[in-house]
Amino acid sequence: MTAARLITVGHVTHDRYGDDIVAGGCAFYAARTQAALGADVHLITAVGANFACDDALAGLTVDVTRGGLTTLFTNLYPAGALRVQRIEATAPPIAPPPRLPDAALVHLAPVLQEVDLAAWVAAAGDRPVAIAVQGWIKDRGPGETVVQTPWQVDGALLARVAFAACGEEDLVDQGDLLDRLCRHVPIVAFTHGKRGCDVIVRGRTTKVGIYPHAVEVDPTGAGDTFAAGFFLGLAEGRDPVAAAKLGAAAASVVVEGRGGATLGRVGEAHARVAQIA
Numbered sequence: 001m002t003a004a005r006l007i008t009v010g011h012v013t014h015d016r017y018g019d020d021i022v023a024g025g026c027a028f029y030a031a032r033t034q035a036a037l038g039a040d041v042h043l044i045t046a047v048g049a050n051f052a053c054d055d056a057l058a059g060l061t062v063d064v065t066r067g068g069l070t071t072l073f074t075n076l077y078p079a080g081a082l083r084v085q086r087i088e089a090t091a092p093p094i095a096p097p098p099r100l101p102d103a104a105l106v107h108l109a110p111v112l113q114e115v116d117l118a119a120w121v122a123a124a125g126d127r128p129v130a131i132a133v134q135g136w137i138k139d140r141g142p143g144e145t146v147v148q149t150p151w152q153v154d155g156a157l158l159a160r161v162a163f164a165a166c167g168e169e170d171l172v173d174q175g176d177l178l179d180r181l182c183r184h185v186p187i188v189a190f191t192h193g194k195r196g197c198d199v200i201v202r203g204r205t206t207k208v209g210i211y212p213h214a215v216e217v218d219p220t221g222a223g224d225t226f227a228a229g230f231f232l233g234l235a236e237g238r239d240p241v242a243a244a245k246l247g248a249a250a251a252s253v254v255v256e257g258r259g260g261a262t263l264g265r266v267g268e269a270h271a272r273v274a275q276i277a
């Protein structure tokens with residue numbers, strides 16, 4: 001089988017872990033995941049002039065605009081509570097280039113409002129579009145806070161999206177967003193961490209489990225990696241449940257290391273799929 005060509009869009013970020021800065025962001029996790037699973041990925045991103053993680057992009061085809069500051073996040077996981085994110089800088093938004101390469105899928109994976117859905121759907125033209133919802137439902141709040149912001153997306157625009165993925169933490173304070181997604185987007189995955197996910201195809205839900213033998217070190221990137229594998233599977237023509245298993249298997253590898261440390265091992269996901277119920 002020839003590798004599926006995917007266009008993946010979003011900021012590559014600097015993620016702070018104590019004194020270390022490592023590459024992060026939904027699109028970074030997604031592009032590395034898709035490449036590790038055998039796809040031909042074209043990452044379109046914007047980073048600051050201070051970007052210090054080019055090594056993490058080695059081996060990817062990257063269309064990068066440099067200027068301003070790199071988006072900088074700190075993630076905190078307080079015991080028994082939801083993740084707390086702090087944001088110290090944001091890079092400029094990512095505008096679609098005048099011509100996009102041919103692709104089986106355009107995967108939009110913003111971290112924080114840097115991808116304008118209407119502009120990218122228009123740029124995608126006939127290419128199917130997939131959305132990882134996370135980056136549209138958060139915004140920069142006062143100080144260095146990240147706040148949930150209701151996503152008032154138009155149904156007619158969502159109707160131009162083929163596939164969507166979101167996590168249960170994304171839907172806090174989002175009203176009927178999941179219903180709106182399921183009404184307008186033919187294939188939606190809704191993830192629940194270690195409890196697996198729901199795959200919703202034209203309103204019909206099927207539950208998909210997790211790879212049970214992962215040893216979680218850091219949950220960062222689970223949702224991004226899941227979405228990346230799920231969308232790749234769909235772009236390759238797998239049925240939605242099989243695609244969700246590929247996503248779950250990919251995520252199970254990523255949670256085994258700090259940040260993106262285990263992204264290079266995501267190819268192991270292919271062997272894990274069979275153990276997901």
Ligand SMILES: Nc1ncnc2c1ncn2[C@@H]1O[C@H](COP(=O)(O)OP(=O)(O)O)[C@@H](O)[C@H]1O
Pocket residue numbers: 166167168169191192193194195196197209210211212214215216219220221222223224226247248249251252255
């Ligand atoms: N500890 C884990 N072991 C195995 N799979 C996991 C684990 N945590 C998450 N996953 C997988 O990753 C998917 C997304 O995780 P989730 O926590 O819902 O995403 P988010 O990063 O958006 O919070 C889950 O549906 C599951 O398949």
Ligand SMILES: [Mg+2]
Pocket residue numbers: 167169193219222
């Ligand atoms: Mg989670």
